[in-house]
Amino acid sequence: MSLDLLSTLRQLRHDGRAALERNDSAGIQAVIQVALAGARAEGAPQSAAVARELLGIATDLFAAGAPGDIESLFDCALRRIEGAPDASLGVVLMIWFNLACLYDQHGAGELRQQTVSQIGHVATHYAGPIDRDCAEVFERMAGVAKASGNVDFMLTLYAQAHRYWSADPGVDPQQRADWCNRYLHAATGAGRDTEALAAEAAEAAAGAGAHRLRAEALLMLLRHQKARGDRAAARRTLEAALEALAAGHDTDSEVAAVVYQNLAALQLQEPPGPGDARAAEWLDTTLRILTQRDLARGRDYAACLRERSLLAGRLGDWRTAARCQERAAAVADIEPAEITEALSHAGDAWYRLGAYEDAGRCYLHAVQRRGMADA
Numbered sequence: 332m333s334l335d336l337l338s339t340l341r342q343l344r345h346d347g348r349a350a351l352e353r354n355d356s357a358g359i360q361a362v363i364q365v366a367l368a369g370a371r372a373e374g375a376p377q378s379a380a381v382a383r384e385l386l387g388i389a390t391d392l393f394a395a396g397a398p399g400d401i402e403s404l405f406d407c408a409l410r411r412i413e414g415a416p417d418a419s420l421g422v423v424l425m426i427w428f429n430l431a432c433l434y435d436q437h438g439a440g441e442l443r444q445q446t447v448s449q450i451g452h453v454a455t456h457y458a459g460p461i462d463r464d465c466a467e468v469f470e471r472m473a474g475v476a477k478a479s480g481n482v483d484f485m486l487t488l489y490a491q492a493h494r495y496w497s498a499d500p501g502v503d504p505q506q507r508a509d510w511c512n513r514y515l516h517a518a519t520g521a522g523r524d525t526e527a528l529a530a531e532a533a534e535a536a537a538g539a540g541a542h543r544l545r546a547e548a549l550l551m552l553l554r555h556q557k558a559r560g561d562r563a564a565a566r567r568t569l570e571a572a573l574e575a576l577a578a579g580h581d582t583d584s585e586v587a588a589v590v591y592q593n594l595a596a597l598q599l600q601e602p603p604g605p606g607d608a609r610a611a612e613w614l615d616t617t618l619r620i621l622t623q624r625d626l627a628r629g630r631d632y633a634a635c636l637r638e639r640s641l642l643a644g645r646l647g648d649w650r651t652a653a654r655c656q657e658r659a660a661a662v663a664d665i666e667p668a669e670i671t672e673a674l675s676h677a678g679d680a681w682y683r684l685g686a687y688e689d690a691g692r693c694y695l696h697a698v699q700r701r702g703m704a705d706a
Contacts, residue, residue, distance in 0.1 A: 336369050336370075336372075336375060336376065336381055337378070337380055337381055337384060339365075339369055340366060340369065340381065340384035340385065340388065341384055343362050343365055343366050343384075343388060344384060344387050344388050344391060346358070346362050347359060347362040347363075347388055347391050347392050348391055350362060351391065351392065351395060356395070359392055359395050359396060360396070360397075360400075362388065362392070363388070363392060363396050363397075363400045363401075363404065364400075366385060366388050366404060366407075367400070367403055367404065367407060370385055370404075370407035370408075370410075370411060371407065375411065376411070376415075377411060377412070377413060377414045377415040377416075378411055378412070378415050378417065379411075379412050379415050379417040379418050379419045379422055380417065381408075381411045382408040382409070382411040382412035382415070382422050382426070383408075383419075383422055385404050385405075385407050385408035385411060386404075386405070386408045386422065386425055386426055386429070388404060389401050389404035389405050389408065389429065390429055393429070393432075393433070398433060398436075398437050401433055402430065402433060405426050405429060405430045405433070408422075408426050409423065409426055412426075419462065419464065420453070420457075420459075420461065420462070420464075420465055421461070421462045421463065421464025421465040421467075421468070422464060424450060424453065424464060424465055424468040424469075425464050425467075425468055427446050427449050427450050427468075428446075428450060428468045428471060428472065430442075430446050431443050431446040431447050431450070434446060447472070447475075450468065450472055451472075451484065451487075454469060454472070454484075454487050454488050454491050455487055457491070461491065461494055461495045462495065462499075463495060463499075465491070465492075465495060466491075466492040466494075466495035466496060467492075469488040469489070469491045469492040470488070470489070470492045470513075472488050473485045473486075473488035473489050473492070473517070476488060477517070482521045485517065485521070486517070486518060486521055486523065489514050489517055489518065492510075492514075493510075493514055496510040496511070496514075497511070497531065497535075504535070504538045504539035504540075505539040505541060507535045507538070507539065508532070508535040508536040508538070508539040508541045508544050509541075509544075510535075511528070511531060511532035511535040511536070511548070512532055512536070512544050512547070512548065514528065514532075515528050515529055515532045515548060515551055519551060524555075525551065525555075526552060526555040529548050529549070529551040529552035529555070530548075530552055532544075532548035532551070533545050533548035533549050533552060533571075536548055536575075537575070542575045542576060542578045542579025542581060543575070543576070543579055543581055543584070543586060545571075545572070545575040546572040546573075546575045546576050546579075546581075546586050546587075546590065547586060549568050549569075549571055549572040549575070550572060550586070550589060550590070550593075552568055553565055553568050553569065553572075553593065556568060562597060562600060565593075565597060566594075566597055569590055569593055569594050569597070570594075572586075572590045573587075573590050573594070576590065583620060584620070585620065585621075585624060585626070587616075587620065588616070588617040588620040588621055591613035591614065591616050591617045592613070592614065592617045592631075592635055592638070594610065594613050595610040595611075595613045595614045595617075595638055595639075595642065596638060598610035598642075599638060599641055599642065603645040607642050607645050607646055608646065610642055611639065611642045611643065611646065614635060614638055614639040614642065615639070617635055618632075618635055618636070618639065621635070627662070628662055628663040628664050629662070629663070629664045629665070630664070630665055630666075630669070632662055633659045633662040633665045633669060633673070634659075636655045636656070636658050636659035636662070636673075637655070637656065637659050637673065637676070639651075639655045640652040640653075640655035640656045640659070640676065640677075640680065643655060643680075644680065644683075649680045649681070649683045649684040650680075650684055650686075652676075652680040652683075653677045653678075653680035653681045653684065653686070653689065653693075654677075656673045656674070656676045656677035656680060656693075657673070657674070657677045657693065659673040660673035660674045660677065660696075667700060670700050671697050671700045671701045674693045674694075674696050674697035674700060675693070675694065675697045677693040678690045678691070678692075678693035678694040678697065681693060
């Protein structure tokens with residue numbers, strides 16, 4: 332009976348999809364009724380495989396069948412998996428999640444909340460093994476929780492899904508890397524400490540040969556190292572990110588520009604020395620990349636120009652120092668005080684060069700800008 336029902340349901344699923352493609356309402360209804368009759372028949376087996384086929388028919392025909400019939404298919408799937416020797420938590424969660432979607436679509440708020448609470452209870456308390464179905468439900472529920480502003484629940488769901496993606500040896504390395512990246516961004520956006528997760532995401536990306544993902548994860552790790560003032564660790568992280576980008580032939584990207592700018596900023600925290608010339612090259616490359624991508628605006632671009640000016644001054648190139656500060660003052664979308672400061676520093680650089688007329692022009696503009704800001 333089990334094999335007969337299973338083969339019948341598989342054929343019905345095929346027939347249901349065909350009916351959908353033909354927009355055959357009568358054919359869709361016939362598939363649903365035959366599936367329900369088989370699932371309800373005396374002697375119908377307790378089987379996760381049967382439950383999965385019923386779930387598949389219900390999800391395939393979710394939008395085309397009568398809501399009551401779709402709910403009945405999900406209910407039959409739950410009944411077939413109860414006590415089944417091959418019972419799977421993942422299938423149960425998939426059924427609950429789809430039921431919650433069905434209730435939500437048809438305004439059955441109380442039933443939806445009851446079903447969501449069942450998933451939430453598992454996510455909060457279950458510590459046993461999970462499979463990919465579990466992980467997918469937890470991640471999809473996390474999206475729902477995020478949309479409703481329930482950040483703590485979202486992170487609980489992500490943490491459960493992470494148990495599968497980080498531990499199952501059968502997971503495809505690229506899929507693991509993509510998952511770690513999604514989890515990292517979600518946790519970072521929620522304001523959580525993600526240093527360990529960033530390191531794990533970088534390692535997962537390296538294992539998949541996903542060079543840009545590795546560099547992006549390393550930049551997330553860099554935030555924590557910079558926040559605690561660990562310049563040695565920050566330099567190692569940036570060098571690893573640069574190595575990853577080089578391996579992926581991606582040294583001319585926006586991600587690379589961020590790496591270059593951070594390396595230059597680290598150099599500026601050191602005393603003037605041989606590394607200044609290399610740091611100046613990094614910033615020149617950064618400015619070129621940003622300009623080519625129409626990103627030559629805003630505070631980050633202005634900051635890059637100011638850093639380039641500082642390096643030029645350390646190298647004794649006061650003309651470049653002055654010009655970079657004037658360019659910084661002309662950048663769109665920066666604060667008036669930043670314009671005034673850049674013009675003042677431009678004047679200082681021109682003065683060091685002996686270009687007193689240019690120095691005076693910049694000082695005068697700085698005073699005028701300050702007066703406009705104070706008015």
